[in-house]
Amino acid sequence: MEGYGNHIVQYSPEYSLCAGCETCSIMCGLTHDGFTGPGNARIRINLGTRSLMHEVLACQQCDDHPCYEACPKKDAAMRIDPDTNIVYIVEDDCIGCGKCAKACKFTPSRIQIRKNKSRKLWKAVKCDLCRENPEGPQCVKYCIVRCLGLSDDSVMLPEGVMPAYAQEQEVANA
């Protein structure tokens, strides 16, 4: 995909239909922060309340990353991984100004602002492809119907990522 780095993609319904369970967003929040909510889900689902067809909204890791360009604390709050080109946020340096969220070229923005009772503690959150998690993308790991993958090679899940008991189940279910 030209113009975009490796990012989360949704497969076609003919391969696997998104069930609208929001497990991907919930687990994204839980694995990053230990809690879950719309403010820390780096992946969101555009729920089809009438069509019952759901669209996954994830950051595309744009090569030109306007979000990064807009950040007043570029290279501190918002940084680019030199090896993978993943655009990610370092919360300690983020001042929660929201400029990145506004600059995202997609609507709705792929960047959420995680609120706090103290306005000073608002933080931007965005998909970092779980770069610090040795298991890789958690949304992919937990999607029950396997309708999520990575754009580059469409790897559904790096091997050995699932807990042993789950792997046994996959074998049993195969």
Added chain:
Amino acid sequence: MPNYSIEDILENPANTQGLYGYSGHIARINLTTGEVSDVDTYQYVPKYVGGRMICNRIFWDEVPTGTGPYDEANKFIYMTGPTTGTGIPAGGRSAAVSVGASNAPNMFAWGNIGGWFATELKYAGYDGFIIEGKSETPVYICIDDDKIEILPADDMWGMRVHEAQAALEEKHAHEFKSIVIGPAGENLVRFATLTTGNDSVLAKGGFGAVWGAKKLKAITVHGTGVIAPADLEKLDFLRWNMNNPGMKPSPVLHLDAIGTPGAEFPVKYDRGNMSCSPGCNQHCNALLMDGVSAFGDDLVNHTEKCVSICTFNYTTDIPAPVGMFWPTEQNYCAPCKLLGRDFPVPDFSDPHFEEQAQVVLPDKLDFWGPDYERGTIVNDLCNEYGIDKWEVVVWMMTWLSMCKTEGLFEGMGNLGCEHEIDVADAEFMKEFISNLVYRRGEYGNMFAEGMHRAIRELGYDKFSETIYHGRYSTMLGGKRTDLPVSLEAAWGSSMHWQGRGYEGSVEKPTWLAACINNMMNTRDAQTVEHFHAKFDYHAEAIADPYHSPHLIDAIIAVQNNAEIKDSVMSCEWQSPDPWWPEMESEMFMAATGAPMTPEELRDAGFRSKLLFRAILIRHYGRTRRQEVEQEWRVMQIPDTWNEVADWQQFNEMVDLIYEARGFDLETGWPYRETYEKYGLADVADEMGKLGLLPERPAERWSDYGEPPFVKFSENRKLEPDYEPDPVKASMPLEGAPPALKFS
């Protein structure tokens, strides 16, 4: 302000036990005064767990006796559970109670609903709400984080379900999640439903009419806060282990025919798996795509489960394998997998496999023939007007079909319709249903009151108790067995897994269990109290279904589990797992971090059922005689083996259930010590003051009296006992669901 961090949840001064999982607040919203206030969740938990258990407690504490469904004093109490929105599988559901409009007589009723609404509500900082009073003009409630407003709904009044949902998204934002009523609720159609965004419906109880009486069109919610489960490791374990999640692609299925081999009928039937609520790790096979709209819209996608399928074709009853109710450890899978036709290859080495796989073959009923388009139209009518499909499909349509066959409508025109009465005709169904939804004419008004009341208005003996001559038992080689034209069970509900009529293909212990569960309820209990027991006890139960100690234990467990499921929050199709009895307590602990043994949780379920019982006794004078009489008629209709229940033995079975529950045998009322044992001493005190605490008799009571008169039984005696009809016996079972396929 919503909780924006774990600290916000834990630092809530009311949260003295440091519980995770809950949001901590319940909104009290008064539609008469417009006042909104805050109720603290932690005064109820962990004792009342969440969901239905809290609802029961609030109802007991707050709703005065003598309150009718449409009274200002009636409250609509809605609660999520501690697992809701946490990512613990099946936790996304929620429960509600109120005085029902659909049951007969009108009493406390309960229900549950999926959808994304419950989770969104917790993001806004609320575990639930209590709606009080009634508005004079149409309104809706908007919960936007902690800002709660009662707003005018004049422009939405009259809108169908999906129009109203779209209007709310338009007014607010797509992120707002709503529960709405359709025109049926507005017009106080007694079996009106509440519907949320993914077509998940709270159908039983007639709460749509309760909202209609309050002039409440909708509640819409948006939250920006957080939900925090306590134990992420445990949560992860539950996700991968509850009911062996498939973790595999789930493509859209394109079917061009359904039915048993040799008796298929053509459909354009695209189906998919969907989840009813956030965090589910299974997904039911419930998404029906490209159905024909009843309103001339484009093709529509619906959520359709169980009963909806019967709209396509109802020539036979639904066959059921024995193992569906009586699983072995080797061959157990969650019911959602059965529904999704996603169950694993059976373990043929199971010594009971043959018995398990035996299917009770369905009765031939010939209510209506295959027509896929008509089916989707009927479903769409129910979805858009907001009415209960159980009432429409299982009771109204079958009744129309049977009465017509028996010539009962002669001299009554077409019941106020221009189209000839014919349930197989989509145009008739559109007209008949829209007449009742808008209360047009004599019959529209009559049927808006629900089948229980309409039949009594028309004349009970004729329109309920007449024999339908079109039922043939496959199990008896085609012998004609009698069925009344009205498939009514207890408390104004239709039959449901009760061994006759609808989902009739079950053995006696199973239908006795379903009857006991419905008997002790206020509505059809089967939606959360489907009976299951381990196969180990099948032989004992078959040998003597009325006196099987294990069957009694299993019934009590099923009843308690219904409360647990609706409180921890789980779903009927995932819970319980007979071989993982700790599952729900593990879910609770993963969500809250508070200790809860399976025994403590079981006791909480018992407590909730006791509170329910106390409500029934205090508010509605519930007695043993009352409930046994209610259930008696349905058991006097022959089952598929042409057998009926025995009065003496059924009463002995009721004795065993009451003893296990700590109830007095004569009155059916719990003793003081029963209340006290389960932490309800205050309830016992109140019951004592009202003279509703029984004394233990010196001698065991057994004066069952005479069974109540059942007109249908009398009619049966007048009928010749029909011999098998070789033609009927050899007819293909074209109404049966597709043959079981092993994935």
